Amino acid sequence: MVYLTRKAEFSASHYYHNPAFTPDENVRIFGKCNNPNGHGHNYTLEVTVKGAVDPKSGFVVDLKQLKEIMNREVLDAMDHRFLNKEVAEFSKRIPTTENLAIVIWQRLSPKLKAAQLHRVRVYETPDLFVDFYGEA
Amino acid sequence: MKAHLTRRYMFSASHRLHSDEMSAEQNQAVYGKCNNPHGHGHNYAVEITVSGPVDESTGMVCNLVDLDGFVHQHVLERYDHQNLNVIQEFAENVPTTENLCIAIYKIVQRGFRLAHLERVRIEETMMNAFEYRGDL
Numbered sequence A: 001m002v003y004l005t006r007k008a009e010f011s012a013s014h015y016y017h018n019p020a021f022t023p024d025e026n027v028r029i030f031g032k033c034n035n036p037n038g039h040g041h042n043y044t045l046e047v048t049v050k051g052a053v054d055p056k057s058g059f060v061v062d063l064k065q066l067k068e069i070m071n072r073e074v075l076d077a078m079d080h081r082f083l084n085k086e087v088a089e090f091s092k093r094i095p096t097t098e099n100l101a102i103v104i105w106q107r108l109s110p111k112l113k114a115a116q117l118h119r120v121r122v123y124e125t126p127d128l129f130v131d132f133y134g135e136a
Numbered sequence B: 001m002k003a004h005l006t007r008r009y010m011f012s013a014s015h016r017l018h019s020d021e022m023s024a025e026q027n028q029a030v031y032g033k034c035n036n037p038h039g040h041g042h043n044y045a046v047e048i049t050v051s052g053p054v055d056e057s058t059g060m061v062c063n064l065v066d067l068d069g070f071v072h073q074h075v076l077e078r079y080d081h082q083n084l085n086v087i088q089e090f091a092e093n094v095p096t097t098e099n100l101c102i103a104i105y106k107i108v109q110r111g112f113r114l115a116h117l118e119r120v121r122i123e124e125t126m127m128n129a130f131e132y133r134g135d136l
Helices: A023-034 A063-078 A097-111 B024-035 B064-079 B097-111
Strands: A002-014 A039-051 A116-125 A128-132 B002-015 B040-053 B116-125 B128-132
Touching: A002 A063, A039 A063, A039 A097, A063 A097, A097 A116, A097 A128, A097 B002, B002 B064, B040 B064, B040 B097, B064 B097, B097 B116, B097 B128
Parallel strands: none
Antiparallel strands: A002 A039, A039 A116, A116 A128, A128 B002, B002 B040, B040 B116, B116 B128
16 A cells, blocks of 8 residues: 655635634634635645556556645635635635645545545644544 | 544754763764764754544644644744754753654643644754654
């Protein structure tokens, strides 16, 4: 088993708000992130896949295909977007880094044929990142 | 759904690597420059990884404000701009980065109850890093 990680960067805005909370609760729990006009980050995404090395190609996965899937499923949908308003999954889920990692996993996992998704890591800033390894 | 969240913090401290169980020559042989009796310092980067189910109402593993507050109060205030050798936990333990990982792991595991501690990782310099995940 060999693990391969591909990186990508995207920039997006978001804000944190739960309509089930009162305005005071939203401010207390989410602080500055509750500003309804949103704020943004330069996100770094790391996608790690695992699999056996194909004896003919020497690849775990065709990097070009992986890049295309990441571009189509993640970057085209999220780069330079307001996550709350423009990404369907976040109309009802708060676009925290935790949920972003989960949503990216859910988008990528069914599209990967040859290799198996191992980990999605999302850096919101260089000082904060979330890892998601699937539901298991 | 379970996710892992990692937060990175910085502090600066001095230390000297010296063991009373070894002779002066042995200390010099084992620790080299780090045995300089006057000590020396580093800018340490500490990564704290916690895990837990992502709360559906907040989208979070735990509130970063709580994690930051705990780490600032109990870790950074304890070690930042200090000489590690004079701190209680290093009275009889050499303040290597291995032992520093274990000390910080114990502080967080004992006191932070809002998520499960997975790992403490410390970069002593850009060229070396150490991790402790508890006694597995």
